[in-house]
Amino acid sequence: MYPHSFDYVRPESLDRAVGLLREHGERAKVLAGGQSLIPLMKLRLASPAVLIDLGRIPGLSMLKEDGEFLRIGAMTRHRDFEQTAMVRDRYPLLADVARVLGDPQVRNLGTIGGSIAHADPAGDWGAALLAFDAKVLARGPSGERTIPIDEFFKDTFTTALKAGEILTEVRLPKAGAHAGGAYTKLKRKTGDFATVAAAAQVELDGGGKVMKVRIGLAAVGTTPIRAKRAEDHLKGKPADEAHLAAAAKLAAQEARPTSDLRGTAEYKRAMVEVFTRRALERAVERARGRGA
Amino acid sequence: MTSHTKAAPADGRVRVALTVNGARHERSVETRTLLVDFIRDELRLTGTHVGCDTSHCGACTVLLDGRSVKSCTMFAVQADGASITTIEGLAQHGRLHPVQQAFKENHGLQCGFCTPGVVLAATELLQMTKAPTEAEIRAGISGNLCRCTGYVNIVRSVAAAAEMMSGGR
Numbered sequence A: 001m002y003p004h005s006f007d008y009v010r011p012e013s014l015d016r017a018v019g020l021l022r023e024h025g026e027r028a029k030v031l032a033g034g035q036s037l038i039p040l041m042k043l044r045l046a047s048p049a050v051l052i053d054l055g056r057i058p059g060l061s062m063l064k065e066d067g068e069f070l071r072i073g074a075m076t077r078h079r080d081f082e083q084t085a086m087v088r089d090r091y092p093l094l095a096d097v098a099r100v101l102g103d104p105q106v107r108n109l110g111t112i113g114g115s116i117a118h119a120d121p122a123g124d125w126g127a128a129l130l131a132f133d134a135k136v137l138a139r140g141p142s143g144e145r146t147i148p149i150d151e152f153f154k155d156t157f158t159t160a161l162k163a164g165e166i167l168t169e170v171r172l173p174k175a176g177a178h179a180g181g182a183y184t185k186l187k188r189k190t191g192d193f194a195t196v197a198a199a200a201q202v203e204l205d206g207g208g209k210v211m212k213v214r215i216g217l218a219a220v221g222t223t224p225i226r227a228k229r230a231e232d233h234l235k236g237k238p239a240d241e242a243h244l245a246a247a248a249k250l251a252a253q254e255a256r257p258t259s260d261l262r263g264t265a266e267y268k269r270a271m272v273e274v275f276t277r278r279a280l281e282r283a284v285e286r287a288r289g290r291g292a
Numbered sequence B: 001m002t003s004h005t006k007a008a009p010a011d012g013r014v015r016v017a018l019t020v021n022g023a024r025h026e027r028s029v030e031t032r033t034l035l036v037d038f039i040r041d042e043l044r045l046t047g048t049h050v051g052c053d054t055s056h057c058g059a060c061t062v063l064l065d066g067r068s069v070k071s072c073t074m075f076a077v078q079a080d081g082a083s084i085t086t087i088e089g090l091a092q093h094g095r096l097h098p099v100q101q102a103f104k105e106n107h108g109l110q111c112g113f114c115t116p117g118v119v120l121a122a123t124e125l126l127q128m129t130k131a132p133t134e135a136e137i138r139a140g141i142s143g144n145l146c147r148c149t150g151y152v153n154i155v156r157s158v159a160a161a162a163e164m165m166s167g168g169r
Helices: A014-027 A037-042 A078-083 A085-090 A092-100 A104-109 A112-118 A124-130 A228-234 A241-254 A265-291 B035-042 B098-105 B115-128 B134-140 B152-168
Strands: A007-011 A028-031 A050-053 A063-066 A069-073 A135-140 A143-148 A153-155 A166-173 A179-186 A196-204 A210-218 B005-007 B013-020 B023-030 B061-064 B067-070 B083-085
Touching (some): A014 A050, A014 A166, A078 A104, A092 A179, A104 B115, A196 A265
Parallel strands (some): A007 A050, A028 A050
Antiparallel strands (some): B061 B083
């Protein structure tokens, strides 16, 4: 399968990439890891006249704690999250995602920035980043802009990025001492998108009560969504089995799944409850482990 | 086009230079040439197979700077300057790579179509994880489909290769 012909440019600085995007406008597409865009081009569902490859811009691949943040470069490959000890230890939710996204080869090329800019509602990173109070950084002709993750996903395949803007970085709040997270995904087979998936990031206070919690859900709406009622239910409560189970039930009510080849809406809703409960239980377990 | 930017000329062609199995190759190709087609059609290295052509089956797996990738889902020009290993590059001086040897000894294949991709995925796995568990082996080759074996002998072959490479032989 061949895509339509295109012109290929490989800028070596972000400024140049922004300039090229401005120059070519809607005719151009930004190429990150290509694991969504290239299949779309091969199917001729996308036919950009110009491809702007971010692959050689220094500094866009980065995974480090810096001040109050975990800074993640847009071109960081999924595989890097699996293989970075600091991520496994301090941000286990992210390592969970990297173990179940796509398959090993896809994870070696695909990037977090490309994934969220593509904004498939069943994508893994969207729900995961919603579970953190993440910020998305974008660079455009008028400079840099920060977009809260809660405002980033607008609709299916549609984000808050404006024409001419390139996603450059994702920032998460640095993990606290009694914080833990987990990502649980129901999928039919390796490489498939989620039937449903749940991300939970929990922070406990000294007494073991839930101080902060955020829950993100994948594949049960037109965008990845937060389960806010479930979160509210847990805040200030002991992180025990009964409260986690009740929160998971609320998450299932908040989900807006539709029936498709991966299952009926009813089935998915039931699975949201199961997978949210598991994500919360594992997150709490990890938060306790870290606090100890 | 400035010195900071590599661009395709307007005819949609671009020069690509890469090292494949230790040998440097330079070609002028269409920008839309997929890496797998570059390897098969330009370099005539047909051990890299096209199975599904949709990024699912893994038959086109090659190592790009040591990491396994699906060469049907990457343009050749993206690999410009990179070092690639295909199945033809694994054996050294007429001696099979331990992963190849293990597949041979343990009947890790039937029809053989998926084998180049599986062998390369396993090679990457064993570079990262010296003594993988069965679960790690299965996860490591989860991007590769085999429609013959049921994977049992493939998993056995990868385990045997791990043992061979850790000094067993």
